Amino acid sequence: MDPVVVVHGGGASNISKDRKERVRQGMVRAATEGYNILKQGGTAVDAVEGAVTVLEDDPEFNAGRGSVLNVNGEVEMDASIMDGKDLSTGAVSAVRCIANPIKLARLVMEKTPHCFLTDQGAAKFAASMGIPEIPGEQLVTERSKKHLEKEKQEKGAQKADCQKNLGTVGAVALDSKGNVAYATSTGGIVNKMVGRVGDTPCVGSGGYADNDIGAISTTGHGESILKVNLARLTLFYVEQGKTLEEAANLSLGYMKSRLKGLGGLILLNKTGDWVVKWTSAAMPWAAAKDGKLHSGINLDETTIADLP
Ligand SMILES: CC(C)C[C@H](NC(=O)C[C@H](N)C(=O)O)C(=O)O
Numbered sequence: 001m002d003p004v005v006v007v008h009g010g011g012a013s014n015i016s017k018d019r020k021e022r023v024r025q026g027m028v029r030a031a032t033e034g035y036n037i038l039k040q041g042g043t044a045v046d047a048v049e050g051a052v053t054v055l056e057d058d059p060e061f062n063a064g065r066g067s068v069l070n071v072n073g074e075v076e077m078d079a080s081i082m083d084g085k086d087l088s089t090g091a092v093s094a095v096r097c098i099a100n101p102i103k104l105a106r107l108v109m110e111k112t113p114h115c116f117l118t119d120q121g122a123a124k125f126a127a128s129m130g131i132p133e134i135p136g137e138q139l140v141t142e143r144s145k146k147h148l149e150k151e152k153q154e155k156g157a158q159k160a161d162c163q164k165n166l167g168t169v170g171a172v173a174l175d176s177k178g179n180v181a182y183a184t185s186t187g188g189i190v191n192k193m194v195g196r197v198g199d200t201p202c203v204g205s206g207g208y209a210d211n212d213i214g215a216i217s218t219t220g221h222g223e224s225i226l227k228v229n230l231a232r233l234t235l236f237y238v239e240q241g242k243t244l245e246e247a248a249n250l251s252l253g254y255m256k257s258r259l260k261g262l263g264g265l266i267l268l269n270k271t272g273d274w275v276v277k278w279t280s281a282a283m284p285w286a287a288a289k290d291g292k293l294h295s296g297i298n299l300d301e302t303t304i305a306d307l308p
Pocket residue numbers: 009010011012062162163164165166167168186187188189197198199200218219220221222223225262263280
């Protein structure tokens with residue numbers, strides 16, 4: 001089976017011109033990394049972890065370095081990953097002082113009898129796995145500091161339809177053996193309460209992967225996504241025989257009409273068809289398949305190029 005990888009860089013308001021280029025490049029780098037892993041015989045799990053790691057390391061995105069700040073000005077991150085082969089899943093929430101939460105989520109999946117570790121327990125586990133602790137300030141950028149300041153000035157009551165220029169990241173992949181996987185990682189929502197956990201680490205909301213159906217990674221207003229279980233809901237429609245396009249429209253439409261919640265998703269089925277959809281103003285994305293790289297940010301623009 002020909003491998004496929006699709007990545008997203010969050011639901012966003014309209015992105016400024018100079019940032020757009022950096023965001024686009026980040027998407028291309030991540031999709032290329034994921035695709036190369038698959039081409040070299042890596043698994044779908046390897047590919048989504050690799051793609052998301054690239055984006056966690058990129059300060060343009062709301063994950064890893066560049067994460068949005070909580071009310072105390074600190075970075076607290078959520079991430080999850082799932083292997084569609086056996087439905088194994090790993091997640092971490094409210095983790096601080098590590099560079100790559102998605103790697104920790106994968107270790108939870110593979111090295112513990114559990115699915116989900118949080119806060120101090122997750123930190124202890126990270127240390128026991130040899131993941132270096134870094135100063136929390138290393139994850140903070142000038143942009144994220146300004147963003148929090150602005151939010152506090154505007155006393156930003158967090159509305160379900162709030163649209164900020166953020167950049168939660170995610171990936172879905174299909175490998176040559178027919179396995180699918182997803183990974184999603186985020187700093188959450190700016191000015192959030194300490195200890196707030198969003199949809200991203202919750203399997204069924206922030207993503208889902210099942211070889212019998214497909215894989216999905218979501219972004220958007222976490223409280224809304226949690227309430228509708230956006231990821232599993234979308235795959236449910238796929239299971240029921242809807243096209244990918246219909247499934248994405250139905251689940252995002254339900255979240256919008258029922259809760260005024262906005263978001264976006266990348267969706268891949270077991271035969272390698274994919275779709276990207278969002279109800280936020282924009283969503284950076286890229287997809288690599290058959291040696292071609294498709295990418296876009298706004299509705300009206302899709303670029304297709306040859307992969308290196
Ligand atoms: C306003 C939305 C569309 C922006 C979007 N946020 C998230 O995805 C946050 C994540 N789901 C959570 O709630 O923790 C982003 O970061 O791009």
